[in-house]
Amino acid sequence: MTYEITPIIKDGLPGFTNITTAPFLKIGEGYYYIETNLKKNWFEAHETCRRIGAELIAFETIEEWKLVNQYLADMKMDDVLYWTSGNDLANDGQHVWFSNGLNITLDEIWYPGEPNNGVGGSAHCDVMCFSNGGPTGLNDTYCYNMMRYICEAPQPKTAAFIVW
Template identity: 30%
Template sequence: MRILALFLFCFQQAWCLNNCPQFWVPISGSCFALLHDKVAWASADEFCKDLGGYLAEITSVDENKGIINYLEAKNPTVKSVWLGGTDILHDGTWFWMHSKDPITFSAWVSGQPDNFHGENCIHLNRYGSGTWGWNDYDCKTKLYGLCETDLQGPEFG
C-alpha cells in the first residue's frame, strides 16, 4: 500500500517523473548539462563520461529547439557547443559516438557539413544573425561540451 501511495503522489509531481542529476536539466526525455570550460571534442566526451553521461545526441526537432532554448537561458554568451556526432571513421558518414547510431535527424546549416580541412566533429553554433545550426568543425578546437544522460526514474522500495 505504501508503494502505491508513493507512486500516486509521485505521478502527480512533474519533477518526480523528470528526475535529473543535480545541475542537469530535463529536455525531451533526457537530461543535459553544459560543461563550464572549453575543451577539445575528445576531452569533452571524457568529461561527460566522468559525469555519468555522454556528448549530446540530438535526435529530433523538438530536442534541438529545447537545447537551444536551454543554452540561450543558461548562458547567453555561449555561442558554440560540442555535440556527440562524428564522421571520424569515414568522411561523410556521420554517427553518434555514444550510441553508435547513424545520424538520421540533423540541423546542418546551409553548405554543411563540408569537411573543410578535415573537420570530423559536430558542434551546435549560434551565428551572427542569432540563428543556430550544426556545423562540422576541427575536433581539436576548444568549445563548451553539452552532456546528456538518461532521466532517472523514481526509486521505489
C-alpha cells in the first residue's frame, strides 16, 4: 500500500498552485497530522491540534479506524501510543469523541478488556495503538500521561480554497 500527500488545488486560482495540505497527510478520506516526536499530556495534545486548526482524531467509522491503523502499521509507527479525542471526562464510563461530542459506538476498536477505568479509576483519556500482545486497540488511561497524538483536520467542504 502506498500513500502520498495529496495537494488540494482548486482549479482556476492562478498564483495559488503551491497550496498543499501540509502538515496534514491524507489517509482514506481524512487528513491527519501524526506527531512522531513530541509527547504531551491529553490536554496539551488537544491544544496543539487546535492551534493548527484541527482536533484530536475521532473515528466515526470502522473503515477510518482500519485505514489509519494500517497506515501506522505499514510505516512501522504503531509501536507507540497516540492520544485520540476519546475521553469520559464529562461522564465517568461514557466515552465520547471530544472533537465531535459523539459516543464511541465502535465497540470492536477497544483493546480486549478496555475501557477498564484503570489507574485507580483515573483512566479517562483514550490512546490508540495499545497492545498487550494482541492486535492494537483503544485503551483508556491517565490523561496526564505523556503520549504522541494524532490530529484530524476538518473535512474540506466547499471553501473556494484551503490554506492550512
